[in-house]
Structures are given as C-alpha cells and as structure tokens.
Amino acid sequence: MTETTITKRLHGTVTVGEALPELSYPVTATTVVLGALAARDWRPMHHDKDFAVNRNGTRDIFVNTPNLASWFERYITDWTGPYGRLRRVTFRMLGSIFPGDTMVFRGTVIDAGVDDTGCGWVAIDIAVSVDDDAKTTCSARVALPVTDDDNPWDRRGDRWQP
Amino acid sequence: MSAIKEADIAGLIGVEQYEERGEFPVEQGYVWTTCSSVENGNPLFWDEAVATAVTGGPIAPPTMVSVWFRPHHWAPDRSTPGLPLQIHFDLKEGLGLPEAVMSDNTIIFHEPVRPGDRLVTRQILRSVSDQKTTKLGTGRFWVIDVEYRNQRGELVAVESYTGFGYRRAEAATESEGTGAAS
Numbered sequence: 001m002t003e004t005t006i007t008k009r010l011h012g013t014v015t016v017g018e019a020l021p022e023l024s025y026p027v028t029a030t031t032v033v034l035g036a037l038a039a040r041d042w043r044p045m046h047h048d049k050d051f052a053v054n055r056n057g058t059r060d061i062f063v064n065t066p067n068l069a070s071w072f073e074r075y076i077t078d079w080t081g082p083y084g085r086l087r088r089v090t091f092r093m094l095g096s097i098f099p100g101d102t103m104v105f106r107g108t109v110i111d112a113g114v115d116d117t118g119c120g121w122v123a124i125d126i127a128v129s130v131d132d133d134a135k136t137t138c139s140a141r142v143a144l145p146v147t148d149d150d151n152p153w154d155r156r157g158d159r160w161q162p
Numbered sequence: 163m164s165a166i167k168e169a170d171i172a173g174l175i176g177v178e179q180y181e182e183r184g185e186f187p188v189e190q191g192y193v194w195t196t197c198s199s200v201e202n203g204n205p206l207f208w209d210e211a212v213a214t215a216v217t218g219g220p221i222a223p224p225t226m227v228s229v230w231f232r233p234h235h236w237a238p239d240r241s242t243p244g245l246p247l248q249i250h251f252d253l254k255e256g257l258g259l260p261e262a263v264m265s266d267n268t269i270i271f272h273e274p275v276r277p278g279d280r281l282v283t284r285q286i287l288r289s290v291s292d293q294k295t296t297k298l299g300t301g302r303f304w305v306i307d308v309e310y311r312n313q314r315g316e317l318v319a320v321e322s323y324t325g326f327g328y329r330r331a332e333a334a335t336e337s338e339g340t341g342a343a344s
Contacts, residue, residue, distance in 0.1 A: 038199035040232035069225040074202035082206045082216050086224045090268040153217045162270050
C-alpha cells in the first residue's frame with residue numbers, strides 16, 4: 001500500500017482575504033442521481049425528469065441540498081487537508097443546479113482567530129455558482145492546527161467550542 | 163404528531179420533542195457512497211492508518227449527520243416514521259399556513275460520528291415570529307433546532323433551521339407530494 005500524502009494547512013499560514021482554489025465540475029444526470037442516493041433523498045424531483053418538469057415545473061432534475069453540503073465539505077477539506085475540522089456551516093439556498101450546468105465553487109477567507117481554548121479557526125465564505133449566478137452560499141468556520149503538533153480533532157468537551 | 167396552535171407556542175419553546183433513533187447504525191459503506199458522489203478524497207475516510215493517526219479511528223463526514231436519519235426506501239414491518247422536521251409541519255398545520263420554505267440552515271459540529279454509532283435525534287422549537295409579509299406572502303418565521311446525540315449521550319451536532327410558513331396572496335397550489343420540508 002502506498003503512503004497517503006497528507007496536506008496539513010497550519011493556521012498561521014492563512015491570511016484573511018486569501019482565495020481558496022476554484023473547483024469547477026460539470027454536472028450530469030448521474031451527478032444528481034448519485035447525490036440523491038448518497039443523501040437517501042428519494043423524492044422524485046432528484047431522479048425522475050418527467051416528475052421534475054411536469055410536477056415541479058423545473059427544467060430538469062436538480063441537485064439535492066444535503067448533497068450540496070457534502071460538496072461544500074469536500075471543497076473546504078481539499079484545501080485544509082484532514083487536520084481541518086469543521087466547526088459550523090450555514091447554507092443559504094438561492095437556486096437549483098441542473099444536469100448540463102457547470103457548477104463552480106469559489107471561497108475566500110474572511111476572518112481568522114484563536115479562541116479562548118487555544119483553538120485556531122478561520123471563517124470562509126463560499127458560493128457555488130452557475131454562469132456566475134450564485135445557487136447556494138455557505139459560511140463556514142473550520143479549525144486548523146496552530147502548530148505542527150497541534151490537532152483540532154484531539155479537542156473534546158470544554159476544549160471544543162464550535 | 164399534533165398541530166401546534168397559537169396558544170401552544172409559548173409552552174413548546176425549548177422543549178425536546180420527537181425523539182427518534184436512526185433506523186440503522188452509521189456505516190462505512192455509506193460513507194464511501196457519499197464521498198464517491200462528490201469525489202471527496204479526504205484520507206480520513208479512505209485510509210484507516212490516517213484516520214487512526216488523526217481522528218483516533220474512522221469517522222463519518224460531519225455533514226452527513228442528517229443522512230443517518232433518512233430511512234431506506236423500503237424496510238419490512240416499518241411503522242410510519244415521523245417526518246424530518248415534524249415541528250415544521252405541526253406549525254404549518256396548527257397556524258393554518260399551507261405553504262412554507264426553509265430559508266437557511268446551520269450545522270454546528272461537536273463529537274465526531276463514527277461507524278457503528280447509533281444516533282438519536284430530538285427537535286426543539288426555538289422561536290416563532292410575529293406575522294410578517296414577504297414577497298412570497300404573509301406568515302410567520304420559525305427556528306427549529308435538531309439535536310443529534312450518540313449512543314453515549316454525547317452531542318454530535320445541532321442543526322438549526324429557519325422556516326417561513328405563509329399563505330399566498332392568490333390561491334395556492336401544492337407543488338410536490340412527499341416528505342420534504344417544504
């Protein structure tokens with residue numbers, strides 16, 4: 001077995017205003033159906049185009065919201081590496097994402113700090129857009145190690161104040 | 163399950179309701195299904211040695227917390243499970259607001275969820291606004307928390323939903339059929 005390469009983004013290396021790398025992904029009907037299955041969302045507008053068009057009045061099936069949460073998590077931890085530990089996320093749903101769309105995730109670090117327990121955190125504003133039109137936004141706070149031997153996942157009880 | 167009428171609201175703020183156990187334990191296979199669906203290569207979910215070193219053993223992606231309460235499409239001898247966010251539907255019914263949307267949703271993460279965990283959820287009504295009028299119609303905003311705990315009673319996550327139940331200015335039509343919080 002080959003050894004996994006681990007990204008370990010340290011809190012001190014992040015600057016407010018820094019942009020996360022963009023993630024662009026072409027959405028197909030398969031993407032939507034995989035996401036519906038993964039979120040156990042059996043409602044027909046996430047797999048049945050006839051239902052989506054004729055009952056929901058949308059142009060096609062569309063990505064379900066819990067699966068978008070998984071996309072945002074992946075976007076964040078692609079950047080932080082596995083030592084990044086989510087503290088909180090807030091989603092705002094603005095529009096739907098359909099097969100044929102290219103969804104683009106863009107994020108910016110808007111704040112950073114160390115809390116009273118010594119846990120380093122950064123705040124990131126992210127939007128997933130299609131043709132520059134934001135479909136869902138996500139405000140996230142994620143803990144990052146403050147030193148090379150710090151690990152946010154070791155924090156429990158009063159030492160974890162998300 | 164019962165409609166929440168105006169007179170019931172004050173007595174239900176902060177009260178834990180609708181305790182429900184997940185239909186199945188948290189499972190590694192479903193973690194891979196979800197990671198695969200979004201091409202999430204985080205080694206915490208794919209490499210046991212990394213998971214052991216970083217998180218003390220395998221964990222599930224934190225944002226999957228509500229997935230463990232969405233039932234399979236069919237199961238033998240299933241009784242009718244409560245709808246997700248039952249309080250949302252109780253408010254719609256009791257306040258006579260036929261339409262509703264969820265405007266935003268926050269999840270706060272506590273203890274990691276691990277394969278084999280059996281989670282329990284409870285719903286808590288936090289607030290109901292006075293009557294408001296938006297471009298959708300006239301109605302009320304409410305905030306519902308969904309708490310998730312593991313089999314040891316440890317808090318693993320709190321989801322907070324803001325809903326707006328309303329009545330359209332013109333005649334309303336139902337747009338979809340099944341169990342969605344909509």
